[in-house]
Amino acid sequence: MNVKTLPLVLLFSLNTLVASNISSTIEKSSHKFCKNTLLNDESQKEVDFCMETKTKYPKVSSTNKTLEKHLRQAIEKELKAQNSPKSHVLKEIKEGNVGSAMGHESSLSLKVLSATDKTFTLEGSFYAYLGGAHGMGNTIFINYDTKTGKEITLEDVFVPNYKKKLKEIVEKEYRIQSHIKEDDNLQDKLDWFDNKFVLAEAIGFGEDGLHLAYNAYEIKSYAAGTTNIIVPYALLKSIIKPNGYLAPLAKAQKLSEGKVQHSFSDALSSMNLSAERISGSKLKLILQVSKDPYNYRMKANKGSISLSFPQLSSKSEVLSKSSQNIDKLMLYPKGHKIYNLSQKKNIVSEYLLVEGEVTKWTDEKERKIELILNMPENIDSLKVRYRMTVKNEKQFFNTPYKGTQGQQGFQNYDVEIR
Incomplete structure (x- = not known):
């Protein structure tokens, strides 16, 4: 894997694993290196040019000691492959790339996507801001042979x-x-x-x-x-x-x-919708959302998560609802007043809406909404629109950036559960 152009800041987390008993403890650290230099422009202004790094990674253990050994080696390999804050700053100064006083930052989120006695896969999500209009994100997967530790x-x-x-x-x-x-x-x-x-x-x-x-x-x-x-x-x-x-x-x-899953991510968040028919006409939906403040610097502090169902109209079609790290979970049936962003006023809803409000969204906790729906007999497949919206004092930021416009005037992911 070639990621040597990205400076070091590492955010590691573990995901659910298959066929192997793996546990971990989380290690955290933060580093910042600055050096006084001159701007590479006409001003030749003296500035402190800095690189900040943040680190959060797991020390893994497993009952499968071969898997544990090669997991640790793979994680260590990725750590060593990155540049340190100090070497990055010195390199940028040497190459004359200090065009502004704004410092650089980057992040790497690495998780174990799966692990069996035959393979394990690491997923890495990179983000780096190295000057310019915006940062740059990147996702990679590295697949390994569990027995040999070699990439496959x-x-x-x-x-x-x-x-x-x-x-x-x-x-x-x-x-x-x-x-x-x-x-x-x-x-x-x-x-x-x-x-x-x-x-x-x-x-x-x-x-x-x-x-x-x-x-x-x-x-x-x-x-x-x-x-x-x-x-x-x-x-x-x-x-x-x-x-x-x-x-x-x-x-x-x-x-x-009968279980299907839809996953989407962008610079603002990652979203995962899973659906499973649990018995007869009952369908379980789970929407999981995370927001990474390291990857999006708009200082949003509140927001909402929404699921809407163009084919459903009544509250009675939601048999149960629960949430995690959400302050208020509400159901709006057809005919209820809801806010429309594009019209900037309340309108009458055309179909069922489920919305979770987060009044203080300043952490990296995962938010979750879980619903059990009763599927009407005349529906062969269920259409679901979902989104995440966060806001600061001045404006809204929505995921997806571009999708299907829903009844509230926001863009939505639009999927069909078959």
Whole structure:
């Protein structure tokens, strides 16, 4: 993995793991290095040029000692691959890149995406501000052989000549998750640079399927952030090597369980919506949202998380509701007054809305809304629109940046649960 251009600031966290008992303790540190120098412009002004780093990472342990050893080595490898704050500052000064007094900062969030006796995958989310109009984010996946600790490639897990079939499967699933037709133009409907579908450069092995992350400028503009796709392994059975690296993950996931997942992220937040039919007409929805203040410096301190259902109208269709780290969770049925951003006034709702308010959003805690819905008999698939909106004293910031405009005038992710 080539990330040597990014200075060191590390934010590590562990995710749920498969087939291996892993625990961790969190280590934290913060470093800042400054050096007095002259601006590289006509003013030749004397400034203190600084680089600030923040570190949060797990010390992992596991009952599988081979896995534990190679996990620790992989994490240590990523730590050593980064530049220190001091070396970054000295390098920038030497190369004459100090164009303003504004300091540099960066972050790396690394988590264990999955771990089995055969493979483990690390997911890294990078962000760096090195001057200019905005910072730059990037997501990578690194897949390892648990027994040897060596990196593995897609050629190691899929059958020969897999690429064409993989591309077809991923594109079909992406169009379904994005709620567009098979022949819809990607450029017109989803703001791709062109209408040619391509596989992401970053591909990892998750518990819930194959993860693909399209970074900024890969298929869309910077403002669109990162585009994520999760493809269930059940759809990839024809190209997965039998008894190969992915066998434990593919075996653990059954498409017949009726569980689907949609994940999106951008510079402001990451959002994950999972849906599972639990019995008969009952459907469980879980929306998880996180906001990373290191990656977005707009100083927002309050906000809301919203799910709306164009096919539903009554409160009675929500059998139960619960939330985590949300101050107030409300249901607005069809006909209730709700605020519309574009009209800047209250309007009458056209369909069911569930909204969670956060009155003090200044931390990195995950927010969650969990609902159990009663699906009407005449609905074969459920349409769900969801978003996250935070605000400071002057303005709103919304995720997604561009999506489907909902009844409140905000942009929404628009998915269909089949």
